[in-house]
Structures are given as structure tokens and as C-alpha cells.
Amino acid sequence: MITTLSSRQFDQYQGDGIVFPIKVFSAGEVSFFRSALESTAADCGDASLKRFDGLHLFFDWAYRLVTNEGLLNTVEGLLGENILVDGTLVFSKPPRDSSYVSWHQDSVYSGWNLTPSTSAWIALTPSHRANGCMRVIPGSHKQGSLDHANVHDDFNLLERGERVNTVDEARAVDVVLEPGEMSLHQSTLVHGSNPNASDEARIGFIVRYVTSRSRNPGRPLLRVRGQADCSHLSLAQPPADTDHQSAFCAWRTYSGS
Numbered sequence: 001m002i003t004t005l006s007s008r009q010f011d012q013y014q015g016d017g018i019v020f021p022i023k024v025f026s027a028g029e030v031s032f033f034r035s036a037l038e039s040t041a042a043d044c045g046d047a048s049l050k051r052f053d054g055l056h057l058f059f060d061w062a063y064r065l066v067t068n069e070g071l072l073n074t075v076e077g078l079l080g081e082n083i084l085v086d087g088t089l090v091f092s093k094p095p096r097d098s099s100y101v102s103w104h105q106d107s108v109y110s111g112w113n114l115t116p117s118t119s120a121w122i123a124l125t126p127s128h129r130a131n132g133c134m135r136v137i138p139g140s141h142k143q144g145s146l147d148h149a150n151v152h153d154d155f156n157l158l159e160r161g162e163r164v165n166t167v168d169e170a171r172a173v174d175v176v177l178e179p180g181e182m183s184l185h186q187s188t189l190v191h192g193s194n195p196n197a198s199d200e201a202r203i204g205f206i207v208r209y210v211t212s213r214s215r216n217p218g219r220p221l222l223r224v225r226g227q228a229d230c231s232h233l234s235l236a237q238p239p240a241d242t243d244h245q246s247a248f249c250a251w252r253t254y255s256g257s
């Protein structure tokens, strides 16, 4: 599936700080990615694992996801032809689960507001109001960096518990997606999500795309398109062609999962 943004979608991204829905993966691809994710959770001995960091650095299936041609074509329309992955994160909410994501801006700790960047939130299940879809405050990216407080809460999927102090929830919009669709959002967009009050899982695979203009963020970046000079960055290699068990052990050590 090859995708590019229409000018209307591009304007939506600039104006609202987010554009959706964008179809990027087929039902077959979604089913393949979801099974691979679920078997990783099963290997951890925790079928209801909710956070998965950095899968693209260790597992071929996750590498295939972040390097999908249609996905990169769409991202290229926003960032240009030199694209790197600064990180991946899966937030998985099992049915009837209290986990939520507090209102926040991604830029608060990442520095993604200092470099061209975008986050792709890819639905591996339906994602809607009842199962705790992402919610956003359209246009909030134009406010620049906002003050956050760090409030620890076991149910918050954000490890630091960062939250924006004041949010006008009446302005919130649900980012409703079908499996295989994605949204793209800007790093200063205020967003979060509610618990899963439904009988259906909600899984989002999030990819942080940046460019070669990134400053060294202190973690390895994976080049996925272009040939720009990246000598100022620490570059990761695609996952080694290794057996699943070795990849799994390396990922666990990296992610602490």
C-alpha cells in the first residue's frame, strides 16, 4: 500500500497538529504484526504486558513495520527524504483495563520539538472511545512547550507520569482508527487516553520519526530512508539475522521488560 498525504490532509496536520485516519496496513499485515507482538508478550510470561519499547531494533517483524514503503512515503511528505526512527513504543490496553495516558506533549522530555519529527500511531486493533483510543486537543501544538507536573500513578502508562497542568477536555477529539489505519501527530500536540472500558483490546504501535537534523538524543537512531550525513548521530543497525530466542533475550535486556 503506497500512501501520500493529500493537500487537505497536509493542511489538517499543520492546523490541528494531527492527521487521521490514514490507511497504511492491510488486514493480513495487521494480523501478522499483532500475532508477533502477542507471542513476544507470551514469551515474557505476561500476556497482558502493556508497554513494549524498542521492538524495531531487535525483531524483524517490527523492523518491517517501521520501514514499510507506504508508511515512509507518507512520512517523507512531512519530513523530507532523510528519515530516522528515534524510537518505537507499543501501548497495549487489555479489555476492561484501568491503564490510561495522562494529557501530555511528547516534546517535554524528547526534544522532538527541536527537530523535524512526527509520531505515527498505528492501530493493530480497532481504537475508539470505549476501548480508550488516543484523544487530542486539536491546535494545542501551536501553544509551544507547556508546563508539566510528574505525578506517579501505577495506572499511567507514562513512566514519568508527566501531565499538562490545565487541559480544556471539552475540546478533546477522539482519534478513532480501524486496524491498519494510523494518525500522525506533532510533538507539541497535547494528547492522552482513557482506560479501556470495553471487552476488546486496544493496541497502538507508535513510531517516532525524525530527520538527520536531529541532535544526538543519547540513544541509537535507525536510518530508514536517505543518505544524509549522520556522523553526529549514533546509528543503530537493523536487527541481526538471528534466531527468535536470541532476539528476545537482547530485547529484554534493552527494554527491561
Ligand SMILES: O=C(O)CCC(=O)C(=O)O
Binding pocket: 091, 101, 106, 119, 121, 132, 133, 134, 191, 192, 193, 204, 206
Ligand atoms: O496510546 C496512547 O494512548 C497514547 C499515545 C501517546 O501518548 C503517544 O503516541 O505519544
